[in-house]
Amino acid sequence: MAEPAHSGTRTQRVVVHSLVVRLTHWINAFAMVCMVMSGWAIYNASPLFAFRFPAWATVGGWLGGSIAWHFAAMWLLVGNGLVYLAHGLATRHFRRHLLPVHPRDVIHDAQLALTFRLPHQTGVYNAVQRLLYLVVLLLGVLLVASGLSIWKPVQLAWLTDLFGGYEVARRVHFAAMAGVAGFVVVHLALVILVPRTLPSMITGRARRIVHGGSDA
Template identity: 90%
Template sequence: MAEKALNGTRTQRVIVHSLIVRVTHWVNAFAMVCMVMSGWAIYNASPLFPFRFPAWATVGGWLGGSIAWHFAAMWLLVANGLVYLAHGFATRHFRKHFLPVRPRDVLHDARLALTLRLPHETGVYNAVQRLLYIVVLLFGVLLVASGLSIWKPVQLAWLTGLFGGYEFARRVHFAAMAGVAGFVVVHLALVMLVPRTLPSMITGRARRVVHGVTDA
């Protein structure tokens, strides 16, 4: 249903996120939280660096429990990711929403974002968002690949070798996790700055201006 706006145009609620995009988004959010928190518990059992994560930020209770959480979340993440990728390619979701990504567009939108002057339309990704989504998808692939090389370093010796050995694969896995965590922080910050984007990821609909509509 359209509603008349103050400037004489009309606004109308339209679909901006498909059901599959919404479901996979929330499943992915749940899986990533479980993976990161259980991964931090696993890290604490054999730290790579001179720090540990606080116990309240971990799940599993003990190493075996945390590993069980980690693998369960991993398979959920992989299955959910395959559904999202299949949907993205079949419907051209990636091409329509994430491409093209041009350096000059990214720099332009980044400058506007840093000065809080970047306009936002729900369901439309700016150049910075498109780049971030592509990067986090690549981080996800890197997480799974490096995680498998750590899990099965003998059976998947060729994969572990691609990462430069078991110890370096652990560091790659940690760096990819840090990249995903950083994306989540930025993503949540943007949601807080533009809170109207959240309801559309639940309902799938947002209000858009409809041009050329006149009263009967």
């Protein structure tokens, strides 16, 4: 349905996010939060560095409970990721929305973002967003692979060896988790700065300005 805007233009509600994209987005958000918070509890039981995460930022209550939360969230994340991957390939979602990513475009859009001059159209990803989404997808794969090598270092010895050993795999897993947590912080900050992006991830639709012409 279109509504009049100003001379020569009109606004129209269009689909910007499919149902599958919206569902997998929110399931991913839930699974990631559960994995990070339970992972922090597991980390606290055997810290890699000279700090621990506060108890309020963890879930599970005790090591066994946190491990149960962690693996439940992991399988949810893996299953959801496979659905998203299949959908993205079948509908060409990746090609249309996340590719290509050129370094020159990323630098250009990053400069505009830092000076608060980056234009935004709901449902259209700029070069920085495309790069961040691709990076977080790769971090998700790295999280699962390194997590499996830590979980089954004997049965999956080849995978653990690929990471350079159990202790190295733990550090890789921690670094990937930190990367995902950083992505979540940036993502939430962008939502706060551009709040109109949130409703479209719930309803799937957003208003866009169409220039010229009248309704056919």
